[in-house]
Amino acid sequence: MRRGIRVVVAPDSFKGSLSALAAARAMAAGARRALGPGATVTAVPMADGGEGTLDALLGAWQGREVRCEVTDALGRTRTARYGLSADGTTAVIEAAEANGLPYVRDVPLQPLRADSAGVGELARAALESGAREILLCIGGSATTDGGAGVLRALGARLLDRNGAPVAPGGGGLAAIDRIELEDLHPLARRASWRVAVDVDNPLVGERGAAAVFGPQKGATPSDVVALDAGLAHLARTLADATGADEAALLSTPGMGAAGGLPASLCAALGAEIVPGARLVADAVGLQALLAGADVVLTGEGSFDAQSLHGKVVDGVRDCAPAGAAIVVVAGRVEVSAAEVAAAGLTAAVSIARGPATEDQLRDDAAELVADAAESVCRMLAR
Structure with a gap:
């Protein structure tokens, strides 16, 4: 040569x-x-929406790192990072900074309880710091809750038939009777959301979030069945609450990433799913x-x-x-x-x-x- x-x-x-x-x-x-x-x-x-995406984008943007206190997938306090572009208007959030599997391996895995609220707490902090666009990179999660925890952290109410809040995590999804979005954070409503995914799995089914990724997060075969049914039920209640297309929530490629986290964001906040590798490639x-x-x-x-x-x-x-x-x-x-x-x-x-x-x-x-x-x-x- x-x-x-x-x-x-x-x-x-x-x-x-x-x-x-x-x-x-x-x-x-x-x-x-x-x-x-x-x-x-x-x-x-490079990165693909999972581990390393935050650092890759911060380097490309010459942005700054911000640290804040959030909760991990089991509700324990931890310090997590997000990034802001040089002008402060775009935030990149690596969801695993809050709900990542490595941060809950110190105890037996709890796939039905693991919750994504900490991701919502990161997003709220970024929005309140001035960000108007959220790039949410979601690989490496410990959760299979369809993003229900994110919505709850942003002000939504997920209630059972008695009007009580359902239990956090994928195990509580089947009990949802209605989702109330009236108190959703106004900055979250106004922001532009893109969700970077590194897989093309749908929300449910044999290639869905629970069946494919649940076992990695500690789910037994019976847990997988319960989580898959819970995610399908969440899609129905999200469709009822927002007018979103239930079939699209169930089957769109990438909707099953990170335990189905895009489902709630796409339905309630109009988030766009983008391939993480393409997002990083464009940024650099x-x-x-x-x-x-x-x-x-x-x-x-x-x-x-x-x-x-x-x-x-x-x-x-x-x-x-x-x-x-x-x-x-x-x-x-x-x-x-x-x-x-x-x-x-x-x-x-x-x-x-x-x-x-x-x-x-x-x-x-x-x-x-x-x-x-x-x-x-x-x-x-x-």
């Missing part, structure tokens, strides 16, 4: 091992070792950065079939220029060579040098990612 090769590295985080920034730096270091000083190597940390100007690239390196901890449906790899591929070699570097590759080619990718390589435990890969992740990127670039430069 000619001297003066242009390489852009645009990975997601390697969850539990490397942030997107650390992964990008490691890939860039490997590319530079392989190609020497004549190459141009540009590092662009990825298409312009990739223009003229000869090699594009992207990656994540586990490259599987889901990676090609709204994740960072998917977004980077879509922005890459025709003719560029696009290679995925990942901790684990679960996609066949034929599937890689069919997806328009050049190759996918694992960072493992041989048989290794996940702990070993995690401990040496930066070195292994750099080595894999170096090997890829050496092969492509021949």
